[in-house]
Amino acid sequence: MTTILHITSSMLQVQPNGPEMATLMRSNGKIYVVVAVIVVIWLGVLLYLISIDRKLSRLEHAEKEKQQLSQTSASAR
Amino acid sequence: MKAYWWKALCIILLFYTLIAGMLMPVPAKDILNETIRNLHFHVPMWFTMMVLFGISCVSSIQYLGRGSLDKDIVAVETANVGLLFGILGLITGAIWANYTWGAPWSDDIKQLCTAIALLMYFAYFVLRSSFTDIDKRARVSAVYNIFAFAMLFPLIFIIPRMTDSLHPGNGGNPAFSQYDLDNELRKVFYPAVVGWILLGIWVAEIRIRLRRLKLKSLLS
Numbered sequence: 001m002t003t004i005l006h007i008t009s010s011m012l013q014v015q016p017n018g019p020e021m022a023t024l025m026r027s028n029g030k031i032y033v034v035v036a037v038i039v040v041i042w043l044g045v046l047l048y049l050i051s052i053d054r055k056l057s058r059l060e061h062a063e064k065e066k067q068q069l070s071q072t073s074a075s076a077r
Numbered sequence: 078m079k080a081y082w083w084k085a086l087c088i089i090l091l092f093y094t095l096i097a098g099m100l101m102p103v104p105a106k107d108i109l110n111e112t113i114r115n116l117h118f119h120v121p122m123w124f125t126m127m128v129l130f131g132i133s134c135v136s137s138i139q140y141l142g143r144g145s146l147d148k149d150i151v152a153v154e155t156a157n158v159g160l161l162f163g164i165l166g167l168i169t170g171a172i173w174a175n176y177t178w179g180a181p182w183s184d185d186i187k188q189l190c191t192a193i194a195l196l197m198y199f200a201y202f203v204l205r206s207s208f209t210d211i212d213k214r215a216r217v218s219a220v221y222n223i224f225a226f227a228m229l230f231p232l233i234f235i236i237p238r239m240t241d242s243l244h245p246g247n248g249g250n251p252a253f254s255q256y257d258l259d260n261e262l263r264k265v266f267y268p269a270v271v272g273w274i275l276l277g278i279w280v281a282e283i284r285i286r287l288r289r290l291k292l293k294s295l296l297s
Binding site (some may be wrong): 031032034035038039042047049051053056059060064076 | 084087091093095096100101279280283286287290294295297
């Protein structure tokens with residue numbers, strides 16, 4: 001019983017006397033983990049939005065060229 | 078791409094909002110606790126909605142003045158994205174209310190009035206879809222759109238202030254005062270408002286350009 005208690009408590013607690021490690025992601029109630037998740041989601045949505053924007057720009061460009069082409073061919077006739 | 082500096086600004090401001098909104102110190106208050114951080118996310122939804130509906134209304138007026146279908150396209154797409162942000166505001170508000178006011182929907186006067194406002198804009202799209210003639214659709218819905226925007230002011234800004242409301246800034250509660258919004262919150266809140274508004278305009282811009290292309294290919 002005491003061994004189980006000991007193991008669980010050592011698993012749950014960050015040892016105060018242990019060596020100093022990069023514990024940013026485990027500090028302050030682990031709020032940084034939430035920040036990381038939110039930033040990843042925003043990054044994903046953002047890249048998606050930018051890719052749609054770029055695709056649309058290409059499409060607009062192609063449409064413009066098509067119109068210019070049809071205009072020049074009409075004037076040549 | 079003509080000018081994309083405001084898109085970069087939108088990206089930076091929203092990154093700042095998401096990170097600082099979570100990590101900056103906030104005033105400790107009873108009941109609200111950490112949910113006060115929702116200020117940077119729930120409230121800008123409504124600001125964005127108002128700006129987009131405002132652009133929509135101006136475009137409708139311009140359409141009635143000049144009769145160019147392009148203005149109708151701007152009006153319909155900004156209204157569309159504005160409605161999206163309004164729905165997001167309503168849902169996030171319900172989630173927030175569930176844990177602070179005790180229920181997702183407590184028939185608060187502002188909740189009711191914004192729900193009516195959103196229904197008005199749903200009706201705008203129903204109205205649009207009932208026409209087959211493009212010019213007639215644009216003209217009638219432009220007139221409706223202007224009235225719908227005019228109705229937003231009594232619904233959102235006047236009626237909630239005349240009676241008791243749970244919302245801050247209504248029923249005698251001050252909003253945007255020292256008591257409500259301290260300087261720590263302002264540092265994130267104002268950039269957040271600008272960032273979310275720019276995001277709304279960005280999405281609307283993409284939809285507008287898509288519809289312009291569609292119209293062009295329809296006419297040629």
